[in-house]
Amino acid sequence: MADGSVERARSFGSAAGRYGEFRPPYPEELFDVLEEASGVVLAGARVADVGAGTGIATRALYDRGATVVGVEPGAGMAAEFRRRHPRVPLVRGDGDRLPFASGSLDLLTYAQSWHWTDPARSGPEALRVLRPGGALAVWSNDPDVGVEWIADQQDRIEERFGPGWYINEHPRSQGGLEFTTRLLRWSRRIGVDAHLAKLATHSLFLVGRPGTDEFLARERERLLRLFPGGTVAEHYVVDLRVARAGQP
Known part of the structure; x- marks a missing residue:
């Protein structure tokens, strides 16, 4: 990662509670598609969820058995993970140096976190810890810019802060x-203030860039004019990438 990305990767701890409260979940359909694409039945599977954050994806995997x-x-x-999910195991580590034995996992997942790794290291590490026939799955909740108001908001953010505010580097075949x-599309309805609180948990808004508070205040005014009822429909595209290790 570049130096700026390192700073942004380290910024989430200051907003862990808000991250767990306002970041969106993942649709149940994702885990059905994950099983089909990976060939791994989640119930009973040995899984590590890397870059687990507050446990949004980890808990969903746990709930699937x-x-x-x-x-x-x-x-x-x-x-925050341990506070929210005291029964779900957690270890400290990262994708560039996985704390697992070789060939010990059926499935390795990265939910909204692959872009914080060095693929030259995390790719070989994935192959090391997966059993033959296991799978690596990388996914993200991306704003659906096919929806006009979301595309307009993305344009305003880039106009104010520059391109690259939304860091999400997809894995490449190696x-x-x-x-x-x-790709899976889904949506949720939330209040304008909850939407802005979610936006504020992105790393761009956590590293203290000048003007972020003013931007969010103006954005609130715009959204309340657009949605006078105070509720927005957030639309997402879940981008799921799956790679299987060598067949058993």
Whole structure:
């Protein structure tokens, strides 16, 4: 990661509580598609969820019956994970140095977190810890810019802060890992203030860039004019990338 990305990667601990409260979940359909694309039945599967954060994806995997452990490098996020999910195992670590034995996992997942790794290290690490026939799954909740108001908001953010505010680097095929892609669209209805609170948990708004508070205040005014009832429909595209390790 570049130096600026390192700063942004470390910024989440200061907002761990808000992250857990306002970041969106993942649709149940995602986990059905994940099983189909990976060939791994989640119930009873040995799974590690890397960059677990506050445990949004980890808990969903746990609820599907996986024997899952979260992996989180940040102290603040790890503390919030443990507060929210005391029964779900968590270890401190990152994708570039996975704390697991070789060939020990059926499934390795990265939900909204692959872009915080060095793929030259995290790719080989994934191959090391997966059993033959296991799978690496990387996914993200991306704003659906096919929806006009979301595209307009994205344009305003880039106009004010520059391109690249939304960091999400998808994995690329490399030795032993060939990815297939599945896209799932879904939406949720939340209040304008909750939407802005979610926006404020993105790293751009956490690293203290000048003008972020003013931007969010103006954005609130715009959205309340657009949605006088005070509720917005957030639309997302879940981008799922799956690669299977060598077949057993």
